Amino acid sequence: MTRIKRKKLNLAVKKELQKWLLIRITGIVLLCSLVAALILYFYARSEITSSFFDAHLKIRRVSDLLLPVLLTGSAVSMVAGLLLAMFLPQKIAGPVYRIEKDLEQVQEGELTKEIRLRKGDLLMDLADEVNKATASVRQRIQEIKDNYRAAEKAVRAGNDSQVEEALHRLEESLSRLKT
Incomplete structure (x- = not known):
């Protein structure tokens, strides 16, 4: 044991x-x-x-x-x-409720959502950390989208070296996400 x-x-x-x-x-x-x-x-x-x-x-x-x-x-x-x-508990439950509601929107894919609490709320640090995490995910997804567009553009142009380079960047972007 x-x-x-x-x-x-x-x-x-x-x-x-x-x-x-x-x-x-x-x-x-x-x-x-x-x-x-x-x-x-x-x-x-x-x-x-x-x-x-x-x-x-x-x-x-x-x-x-x-x-x-x-x-x-x-x-x-x-x-x-x-x-x-x-x-x-209202001083804690209110901000928790607001964070939960905003995270439901993030869960549905709304990565531009920022959690906004009233000045002086007890859980401002938590909201800030969630906002930073969401911004980081949003940035990584944008990088993946950009690399995908570059690969798509290279495929249309028929340039094999650009396609290979764009796919490599796309693979690198995806590898930074741990799933």
Whole structure:
């Protein structure tokens, strides 16, 4: 049984994206903690002497007193988590959706398509790399077309040496594409 060697965790990849996510998630966690602490403070701050004596038959454990605090803190954390889950992925999902739609056109043969994202989108680097790759493929295909036209022209002219040279260039162009 061969063991698959795992790659080490690389925290230096996409530092800006990692920093952006870390700041947002840490901010939400801190905000939830602050709100939960404030709720606990206001519950704990209220005077309970008269209500304690009135409720001594109902309250048996400290957890009975803290249950409303825990439920309120949990509800606030849940709402904050839902907000984070709704809005944070949009900064990533929007550009991913745009890239997918543009790549569908490239897949259909539209090699002049360039992916354009809004300024400041998180996946601008990815879009730029896809645009470079598409431009490179487009350039190679254009080179193949040019060499094909030259070979076709040489065949029509009946010049065997030009035909051979054009076919050689065409073969070289095709050999640069790995399929």
